[in-house]
Amino acid sequence: MAILVRPADWKSESDSIRAIRETVFVLEQKVPAELEWDDQEGDAQHFLVFKNERAVGTGRLSKDGKVGRMAISKSDRGEGLGAQLLQVICEYAEQRGYPNIYLHAQQHAQGFYAKAGFSAQGEIFHEAGIPHLKMVLELS
Numbered sequence: 242m243a244i245l246v247r248p249a250d251w252k253s254e255s256d257s258i259r260a261i262r263e264t265v266f267v268l269e270q271k272v273p274a275e276l277e278w279d280d281q282e283g284d285a286q287h288f289l290v291f292k293n294e295r296a297v298g299t300g301r302l303s304k305d306g307k308v309g310r311m312a313i314s315k316s317d318r319g320e321g322l323g324a325q326l327l328q329v330i331c332e333y334a335e336q337r338g339y340p341n342i343y344l345h346a347q348q349h350a351q352g353f354y355a356k357a358g359f360s361a362q363g364e365i366f367h368e369a370g371i372p373h374l375k376m377v378l379e380l381s
Contacts, residue, residue, distance in 0.1 A: 246322075251283055261313075270369075270371065271370075272371070285301040288326060297313060298313040302334055307343055308330055308342055311327065311344075340380060341377055343359075343378070345368060345374070346359070359378045
């Protein structure tokens with residue numbers, strides 16, 4: 242199985258990014274489409290995960306250091322692809338001098354992000370009706 246995780250270009254690869262996020266967030270998790278797409282799409286650095294040359298995952302890093310919109314296609318979960326995606330995003334941020342990065346983790350995924358070194362901060366809050374927790378990773 243050939244896996245590739247790399248930065249993606251929103252302008253030329255938005256169809257792949259949109260297809261994954263539409264399926265995971267809008268269809269599976271029932272996030273309203275108007276909340277899924279925002280004004281940061283063009284400014285954020287997007288990433289794609291490919292499995293055997295097929296796009297199966299995505300995520301993004303906003304200019305302010307927020308990791309977000311991480312999604313892996315349902316049929317490809319449980320293979321460590323999310324962890325590989327997160328590692329690439331963290332390395333990308335570190336190489337560009339970010340002192341830290343943060344994210345709004347869905348509460349059920351807190352352990353996943355904690356395993357990657359992120360620490361929870363603050364109280365649980367809701368985004369799109371889903372409980373979240375802010376988590377931060379200090380970069381070296």
